[in-house]
Amino acid sequence: MTEIISAIIIIVGVLFVVIGSVGLLRLPDFYIRISAITKAATMGVACIMIGVALNFNEISVAIKAFGVVLFLLITSPIAAHIIGRAAYDGGVPLWKKTEINEYEEYKKNKLKKENNKDSQPNKKEE
Amino acid sequence: MKLLIPHIILSIILAVLFFNVAPYEGSANRYILAGIVIFSLTWPLSYFFSKDYFRKLPGLMGLIVFFTKELIVANFRVAYDVVTPITYMRPCIVALPLDAKTDFEITVLACMISLTPGTLSLNLSDDKSLLFVHAITFKKMDPEAIKRDLKEGFEKKLLKITR
Amino acid sequence: MLTTILIGFLLAVLLPWLYKFFKANTGRFLAVFPAAAFVWFATKHNQIAAGGIVKEAYNWMPGLGVSLDFKLDGLSLLFAFLISGIGAIVLLYAGTYMKAYEKTDRFFVALMIFMASMLGLVLSDNIISLFVFWELTSFSSYFLIGFSHEKEESRGAALKALLITAGGGLALLAGLILLGIGGETNTISELLMRGDQIADSGFLHVAMMLIIVGCFTKSAQFPFHFWLPAAMAAPTPVSAYLHSATMVKAGIYLLARMSPLFNGTGNWNTTLLVVGGITMLMGASTAVIQSDLKKILAYTTVSALGLLTMLLGIGTEIAIQAAVVFILAHALYKGALFLLAGIIDHQTGTRNIRKLGKLFKKMPYTGTAVIIASLSMAGIPPLFGFISKELIYASTIDMVINSPLTTSAFFIAGVLITAAAGILSYKVFFGKRNKLESQPTEAPFSLVAGPLLMAVIAVTLGISSRFISPLLNQASLAVMPENIELQLSLWHGINTELIMSMATIFIGYLTFLFIYLNPKFIASIKVSDKIKTSSVYDRTISTVVEISKRVTIIIQNGNLRIYVFVLIAVFSLLSLWVLKDFSVPSISILWSDFRIYDIVIGLIMIAACFYAVMAKSRLLAIALLGVVGYGVAFIFIMFGAPDLAITQILIETITVVIFVLVLWKLPKFLIFTESFIKFRYFMISIVFGGLMTWIVMIVTQYPLESHLKAYFAENSYLLAKGKNVVNVILVDFRSLDTLGEMVVLGIAAIGIYALVKFNKTGKKEEL
Amino acid sequence: MSWYDIVLMIALILLSFSIILVFIRIVLGPTLPDRVISFDLIGTITIGMIAIYSITTGVESYMDAAIILSLVMFLGAIAFAYYMKKKKL
Amino acid sequence: MENHILIVLLIPLLSGIFSLFAWGRKQLQQYIFLVGTFLLIVAAGFLLNSVLIHEVIVLQSAGWEAPFGISLVADLLSSIMVLLAAIIGIAVAIYSFSEVDEHRIQFGFYPLMNFLVFSVCGAFLTGDVFNLYVWFEMMLISSFVLMVLGNGKSQVEATIKYVTINIVASTFFLAGIGILYGLTGTLNMADLAVRLQSVPNSSLLDLAAIFFFIAFGVKAAVFPLFNWLPASYHTPPIAVSSFFAGLLTKVGVYAFIRFFTMIFNHESAFIDNLLLYTAAATMFFGVLGAAAQMDFRKILSFHIISQIGYMIMGLAIGTKLALTGAIFYIIHHIIVKSNLFLIAGIVKKSSGSFNLKKIGGVYGKYPFLAILFIISAFSLAGFPPLSGFWAKLIVIKAGLESGDSFLVIVALVVGFLTLYSMTKIWNEAFWKKVPEEYMEESQTKSVPLSSIKPMIIPVVMLAGITLFIGLFGESVLNLAMMTAEQLLNPEIYIHAVLGNDS
Amino acid sequence: MNSTILSMGIKLLVPLFVIFSLFLLFRGHNAPGGGFVGGLVFSIAFSLYTLNYGVKRTKEKYKIRPLKLIAWGLLMAVLSGLIPLFAGESFLTGLWHDEITIPVLGKPGTPILFDIGVYLLVAGTILSLIFTLWEE
Amino acid sequence: MEDILPFLIGCLYAGGIYLIFHRSFVKLIIGLIILGYASNLFLFTISRITRDAPPLIPDDATQLTETFADPLPQALILTAIVIGFGLQAFAIVLIKVGFKTLKTDDLDKTTSTDRLDN
Ligand code: NA
Numbered sequence A: 001m002t003e004i005i006s007a008i009i010i011i012v013g014v015l016f017v018v019i020g021s022v023g024l025l026r027l028p029d030f031y032i033r034i035s036a037i038t039k040a041a042t043m044g045v046a047c048i049m050i051g052v053a054l055n056f057n058e059i060s061v062a063i064k065a066f067g068v069v070l071f072l073l074i075t076s077p078i079a080a081h082i083i084g085r086a087a088y089d090g091g092v093p094l095w096k097k098t099e100i101n102e103y104e105e106y107k108k109n110k111l112k113k114e115n116n117k118d119s120q121p122n123k124k125e126e
Numbered sequence B: 001m002k003l004l005i006p007h008i009i010l011s012i013i014l015a016v017l018f019f020n021v022a023p024y025e026g027s028a029n030r031y032i033l034a035g036i037v038i039f040s041l042t043w044p045l046s047y048f049f050s051k052d053y054f055r056k057l058p059g060l061m062g063l064i065v066f067f068t069k070e071l072i073v074a075n076f077r078v079a080y081d082v083v084t085p086i087t088y089m090r091p092c093i094v095a096l097p098l099d100a101k102t103d104f105e106i107t108v109l110a111c112m113i114s115l116t117p118g119t120l121s122l123n124l125s126d127d128k129s130l131l132f133v134h135a136i137t138f139k140k141m142d143p144e145a146i147k148r149d150l151k152e153g154f155e156k157k158l159l160k161i162t163r
Numbered sequence C: 001m002l003t004t005i006l007i008g009f010l011l012a013v014l015l016p017w018l019y020k021f022f023k024a025n026t027g028r029f030l031a032v033f034p035a036a037a038f039v040w041f042a043t044k045h046n047q048i049a050a051g052g053i054v055k056e057a058y059n060w061m062p063g064l065g066v067s068l069d070f071k072l073d074g075l076s077l078l079f080a081f082l083i084s085g086i087g088a089i090v091l092l093y094a095g096t097y098m099k100a101y102e103k104t105d106r107f108f109v110a111l112m113i114f115m116a117s118m119l120g121l122v123l124s125d126n127i128i129s130l131f132v133f134w135e136l137t138s139f140s141s142y143f144l145i146g147f148s149h150e151k152e153e154s155r156g157a158a159l160k161a162l163l164i165t166a167g168g169g170l171a172l173l174a175g176l177i178l179l180g181i182g183g184e185t186n187t188i189s190e191l192l193m194r195g196d197q198i199a200d201s202g203f204l205h206v207a208m209m210l211i212i213v214g215c216f217t218k219s220a221q222f223p224f225h226f227w228l229p230a231a232m233a234a235p236t237p238v239s240a241y242l243h244s245a246t247m248v249k250a251g252i253y254l255l256a257r258m259s260p261l262f263n264g265t266g267n268w269n270t271t272l273l274v275v276g277g278i279t280m281l282m283g284a285s286t287a288v289i290q291s292d293l294k295k296i297l298a299y300t301t302v303s304a305l306g307l308l309t310m311l312l313g314i315g316t317e318i319a320i321q322a323a324v325v326f327i328l329a330h331a332l333y334k335g336a337l338f339l340l341a342g343i344i345d346h347q348t349g350t351r352n353i354r355k356l357g358k359l360f361k362k363m364p365y366t367g368t369a370v371i372i373a374s375l376s377m378a379g380i381p382p383l384f385g386f387i388s389k390e391l392i393y394a395s396t397i398d399m400v401i402n403s404p405l406t407t408s409a410f411f412i413a414g415v416l417i418t419a420a421a422g423i424l425s426y427k428v429f430f431g432k433r434n435k436l437e438s439q440p441t442e443a444p445f446s447l448v449a450g451p452l453l454m455a456v457i458a459v460t461l462g463i464s465s466r467f468i469s470p471l472l473n474q475a476s477l478a479v480m481p482e483n484i485e486l487q488l489s490l491w492h493g494i495n496t497e498l499i500m501s502m503a504t505i506f507i508g509y510l511t512f513l514f515i516y517l518n519p520k521f522i523a524s525i526k527v528s529d530k531i532k533t534s535s536v537y538d539r540t541i542s543t544v545v546e547i548s549k550r551v552t553i554i555i556q557n558g559n560l561r562i563y564v565f566v567l568i569a570v571f572s573l574l575s576l577w578v579l580k581d582f583s584v585p586s587i588s589i590l591w592s593d594f595r596i597y598d599i600v601i602g603l604i605m606i607a608a609c610f611y612a613v614m615a616k617s618r619l620l621a622i623a624l625l626g627v628v629g630y631g632v633a634f635i636f637i638m639f640g641a642p643d644l645a646i647t648q649i650l651i652e653t654i655t656v657v658i659f660v661l662v663l664w665k666l667p668k669f670l671i672f673t674e675s676f677i678k679f680r681y682f683m684i685s686i687v688f689g690g691l692m693t694w695i696v697m698i699v700t701q702y703p704l705e706s707h708l709k710a711y712f713a714e715n716s717y718l719l720a721k722g723k724n725v726v727n728v729i730l731v732d733f734r735s736l737d738t739l740g741e742m743v744v745l746g747i748a749a750i751g752i753y754a755l756v757k758f759n760k761t762g763k764k765e766e767l
Numbered sequence D: 001m002s003w004y005d006i007v008l009m010i011a012l013i014l015l016s017f018s019i020i021l022v023f024i025r026i027v028l029g030p031t032l033p034d035r036v037i038s039f040d041l042i043g044t045i046t047i048g049m050i051a052i053y054s055i056t057t058g059v060e061s062y063m064d065a066a067i068i069l070s071l072v073m074f075l076g077a078i079a080f081a082y083y084m085k086k087k088k089l
Numbered sequence E: 001m002e003n004h005i006l007i008v009l010l011i012p013l014l015s016g017i018f019s020l021f022a023w024g025r026k027q028l029q030q031y032i033f034l035v036g037t038f039l040l041i042v043a044a045g046f047l048l049n050s051v052l053i054h055e056v057i058v059l060q061s062a063g064w065e066a067p068f069g070i071s072l073v074a075d076l077l078s079s080i081m082v083l084l085a086a087i088i089g090i091a092v093a094i095y096s097f098s099e100v101d102e103h104r105i106q107f108g109f110y111p112l113m114n115f116l117v118f119s120v121c122g123a124f125l126t127g128d129v130f131n132l133y134v135w136f137e138m139m140l141i142s143s144f145v146l147m148v149l150g151n152g153k154s155q156v157e158a159t160i161k162y163v164t165i166n167i168v169a170s171t172f173f174l175a176g177i178g179i180l181y182g183l184t185g186t187l188n189m190a191d192l193a194v195r196l197q198s199v200p201n202s203s204l205l206d207l208a209a210i211f212f213f214i215a216f217g218v219k220a221a222v223f224p225l226f227n228w229l230p231a232s233y234h235t236p237p238i239a240v241s242s243f244f245a246g247l248l249t250k251v252g253v254y255a256f257i258r259f260f261t262m263i264f265n266h267e268s269a270f271i272d273n274l275l276l277y278t279a280a281a282t283m284f285f286g287v288l289g290a291a292a293q294m295d296f297r298k299i300l301s302f303h304i305i306s307q308i309g310y311m312i313m314g315l316a317i318g319t320k321l322a323l324t325g326a327i328f329y330i331i332h333h334i335i336v337k338s339n340l341f342l343i344a345g346i347v348k349k350s351s352g353s354f355n356l357k358k359i360g361g362v363y364g365k366y367p368f369l370a371i372l373f374i375i376s377a378f379s380l381a382g383f384p385p386l387s388g389f390w391a392k393l394i395v396i397k398a399g400l401e402s403g404d405s406f407l408v409i410v411a412l413v414v415g416f417l418t419l420y421s422m423t424k425i426w427n428e429a430f431w432k433k434v435p436e437e438y439m440e441e442s443q444t445k446s447v448p449l450s451s452i453k454p455m456i457i458p459v460v461m462l463a464g465i466t467l468f469i470g471l472f473g474e475s476v477l478n479l480a481m482m483t484a485e486q487l488l489n490p491e492i493y494i495h496a497v498l499g500n501d502s
Numbered sequence F: 001m002n003s004t005i006l007s008m009g010i011k012l013l014v015p016l017f018v019i020f021s022l023f024l025l026f027r028g029h030n031a032p033g034g035g036f037v038g039g040l041v042f043s044i045a046f047s048l049y050t051l052n053y054g055v056k057r058t059k060e061k062y063k064i065r066p067l068k069l070i071a072w073g074l075l076m077a078v079l080s081g082l083i084p085l086f087a088g089e090s091f092l093t094g095l096w097h098d099e100i101t102i103p104v105l106g107k108p109g110t111p112i113l114f115d116i117g118v119y120l121l122v123a124g125t126i127l128s129l130i131f132t133l134w135e136e
Numbered sequence G: 001m002e003d004i005l006p007f008l009i010g011c012l013y014a015g016g017i018y019l020i021f022h023r024s025f026v027k028l029i030i031g032l033i034i035l036g037y038a039s040n041l042f043l044f045t046i047s048r049i050t051r052d053a054p055p056l057i058p059d060d061a062t063q064l065t066e067t068f069a070d071p072l073p074q075a076l077i078l079t080a081i082v083i084g085f086g087l088q089a090f091a092i093v094l095i096k097v098g099f100k101t102l103k104t105d106d107l108d109k110t111t112s113t114d115r116l117d118n
């Protein structure tokens, strides 16, 4: 029974990963790829881990599997955030169909404010 | 002490659980493993449960269930969209006004948003009042709906247990 | 004998201190040493003259058969007398003469070393210790010739002398070693008796030629003669000492010493005759057209050395006797002449005979000495030179073959030398004088005394030659053991020799007149100087340097890629050479164990490697590198190496991190197009990779039973208390490796810190 | 081979093919962040593969490699972000 | 007795660690290095003494019997090498006090030197091929850092070349170890020597030997793998180059001798010819480079190569006398070459440049220094009665005895060119006057010798050793002969390492 | 890097990494891991911290001196090798105390000490690399 | 995998060396690292490989029995990886410093230390 369940879970996880990989190739811009895909893979790996834990049926393996999932859950969103932010700040273009961009507005406003501040000299950069 | 056992009661519970569940022969490894597990779990969790943890436990469970559900649903949706033509996809970047105040709350929220396929926490405003989220919608563009979903879903449930 | 030599060396070593004490009198003080040695040798004279031998032996490097064996026989004693006697005179002379120079202590150091080693050379009875002293004479003469080292000419001359003599020395060394191997001993006196054994070993002829080369360089035989005239850059006492009595005669000495072994075998006689003849004629003819007093002497010396070589080449009893006698005669007159030339130079400020003349009235003692020495050189009775000339002619008449040729050669040389003697004596002291800068005056007695003494000896020996003949007889016996006894006398009755001598003097006089009266014609001949062997030497040296430069620029071209290319090419060629014995192993994929993801992973790694090669973006290359690294980790997983996989993953990531931290400062990959060269590199890479594949296949087709593997499996837990065998090996079985690895890491950390943070501002930054 | 083994084999094959897909994205780029996330994804997929592999062989200690990989990938990602920030792309 | 080996290794290691703790404290670090090298000499002397008594001393590290753990083995060759390392170590230590600048010391010069000495000693003493690899790598990394320390332009460029070629060579070393293990399943040198005899195909041994030939050939700088050496040895401070010049290449030669007398001692025309032609070409091309150069240190660097050729020649001929010659050569060359580098440094300090064209007049100014140079230079050129003469004599005699006349001719020609290039240095730096056009430069860049007097001490010491070996070389000769005998009878070594059941 | 989210994440992760690294260190004798891997994981934690906050702050907060870690690591490894000498054993021989079993640490033995040395040294090395290469 | 490993090793060797033959510093160092992989795998493969049997003694045993991978090459490779890492890290930083001081990334232009000065 556990074998069947674990097999199903593993296959589901693997499919997530495969779909994520296909998506990585197909999706139109970097931001869509990162927001849609890397998470799919995390999800997929989490499934695989559960499958593995089930299959071994041992607490130590379960703990390890759990550890992997925990780490991935903590780290992959943070990594995605930090890379996405760096990409945006570095000027990686958005897909042409990206319609609303409230971040860009915010940045423009911020820049304006800073320029006003900078009219007093000697307070640039860090 | 706080450094080693961030949360005493939780730790004891976990220890008891562990030693009952783990059928381990190796003497040293068992203790080490127990220590690791206990620490690894209580350390992050101690941020959630500053106090009143019995009251908050159901909330936590609820959050986990909700989050898992969202995760799976969103994953399937993305999976579907990946294998079908992508022309209907409409991405946008929205500014999510935050009620979450502490760094921990913001981080957990941002992570959960990022973990859900289709949304990504891109950045935080300098005063930590806005979270910029890159989101993918389909067919119809409605930024307010996205914000509402996020606030009602993740943030509300999160704040319930952290406060 | 060792004591004598050692005292000489010791004096050389102590000289800086002695010099502080004796200052200007150092030369005179030092002269005590050779004088004492002379006396010591004199006490042995009777014993040796009676046919006795004095021997000493000390161990030096017994393991190599090297010992300080000394043997005093007639030949050695003759040379020892010359070295110590003339040495004493030269030191006395130098004591005064060198006052004009600075830092004369260095001069005396070299001179003492020279003197001591020269003694060692003629006394040695061991081929290696002989060679040691031989090289020491080259070494010290290098410093003597280069004494005025601030002049380029001096340096060049010194170098010339050193390179030629030491170069010949290398040949000599090989020859001597061969002799030693062939004769199974290093003792000269024994070797001389083992001619047959050496001949059997097959080394005799090679050794002979090598030794001949060594001797020829030292004794300035054609074509190596040119260093000697150049060496005239040295201060006069040096010239006198080196070029009259001693160093140049070292070659003659060794040829004579080895004569018993080689005489009559192979090309010994022909070589010596021909080369000696050429040298003699070339030296004599060059001498007469020189204008520099010392050059004239130098070339006459070359001629005399050629003559001696010829005599040894003739190799008959009488020729050997003639050689021995001539050695003494030549040393006496030539030594005196060099010293006198130095005096003339010293007093007049020039050595150019075109400028010199009519000096006799101003410098009567010098003049007298020069005239006597010159007459001896010209072979005019009753001087000792005459006796030797008689013997020389006798030896050629006595010859079996080649007689007319040799005789005429001797005759021509004799004529030319006589002419040169005329120039030296008549032109300088009675001839026309051109403008001289200073008014010449007679030299102080301390300068003239020495040469005058030698001149006197030349006369005395000529008249009472019987006095010296026992020693000379023993000397010639040493060269030719079954010799008839030598009887020296001025008068043998009217015979061919006498007639020839007289003819020589007469025609020599005519030649002198011709030269004296036609200075312009002589000067015009000088142009031919350009095609001398010395310019061959210069060209050889510059060619060698040029070739070295070209070769070095090709080999050491500075391009790292080519260095690596060479390395890989060498490896590939060598392995191909060895692998040609092996067949290409058949590739058999075990379908039962076939796993498609293996192939996929392998292909991905290959593709990643390929794209890393092609990548235009650095970060792409690094990411691909990471992919390869993860692939390697997965392979480790597959084959049961979790520790390795973990380490690989960690290291891989940290490497990527380091790359990333470092690389953002670097430029993009530059794209260099060089398709042809690229092809070469591509091919060698493919060959190299293919070879490694092949090697893996070859080695793995043999079974392997590792007893280490079994031992670790058995004892890892029981003895070393660990269940992770790999870790147990790391921290226990092979913990020393791990300790080393730790040090490597620590050093790498320090190194990176130093690389990045090194600054010369002195700003401290703690690590 | 049991059906379970076959399932695992298929899983491994699928995962390795998805690595190929991601690999193509690495090579194509076009932007640096694309490559970075692709690299990250390869790491993630490798974690999955290692996990499945440890089932097929029954060696649980391979899971340790999976844990470590999940740890260090984060460091890699942060480092790449640092690079992008410094380089301003 | 076994612990003599341990002490020899512990002294530099602990000195290194202590000077890490004393980071940035110049005087303390200098003191540690000096005391360390001094103690090392004493310890190495004791080690040599015990080896003379007991023939081969084995320390089984971590207490595991021979093929299973790592054996540290001291035979005559290795203990002689260790002693030489210690001598050069102390010479460099004293020299560095005056030469190495404050900044380099701030950035770890002394810890690195200690670890370098450590690695060199380890390489000499190990009896395990992989352990030898570890020592080699330690030696490499510390020499990399020492070479680049200071970040001068030419230093960096040189180090890039040095690093690249040496890392590539290390790959070959590792692969070679792989082949040996793949053939025999063991790593212990003695065990390998035994087990390789049962390898089915002796061409496999030739194959493995190629890998080590490349690996050690690069380290020892033989033709045509030497390029990294003249590209780099002239760039770091003299104290460093001197140590490198004397010892590092000799570690390669040591490894050559060790491997080709013990491990690859099967009958193989291929290996014999390989060594033979390598020796000839190394001698020849090395000296050509020396003849071409005009930089004091570059001439010396190229000479290292050509002299390595003589050592390989001894190994290639392979008779007892030849090996004696090779070992005598190593001893002589380590002392002399280090000393020449040290002298070059003093000349540079007192004349302002290493370029022979720009300097001159040292003989006039500093006759004592000149004498020290003469002793070393003429020894290098093989002039009697200095140490180099005996070395050359033995090798040539061995060559003539075994009929390798081709090698002998090359050796003689090379000897001649060596003399030429040594006298070139003498002529230019010592005899000639400083050229007018460089007078000013020379005066501004130079310091009077009296201000750097301590630098002379090690030079005098090493020149004294050279003279001693030359004049009283019998003891060294005997030592070299005994060493050669030991090398030709590896059974003693093997028996000592593996115990009775070999 | 100035990101609240990252900072918080790192704050959460650093203790986990440290504990995990110790876990790897001590169990290394019996399962994959050991001083080397442990040291690497330890250093990764602080590398993350450094990448985010900079060298100065890391040094201030954690009082880490990589050089000292390296030196102590080496010294510890050497000491673990010297201890057996006093028991009359060879250098680096593993000495185990069979009777005592310390909870968590297992049986005490010099190889454990050696592994701790490795751990410290590796941690020091990687940290010194990161500290050196990090630039504002 | 056993059958394709030699080919993989050959490819890695070829790729690593070919990268060194490019003129860029950065490619040089990447080449060196790939060579490192190649030689580690070479050592791994040539000392024979065993699939799926790590040399870990099970909890209930005191010895390794049946088939297991040879632990010794693993330990060697581990050491080699770590040492290689030290050298490579140094080399990476060295090329950075090299670029900074030499102002070029081109190996063909860094030939000054070998130049004849005369
Ligand atoms: Na070297």
Ligand code: NA
Residues within 6 Å of the ligand: C727, C730, F028, F033, F034, F035, F036, F037, F118
């Ligand atoms: Na370890």
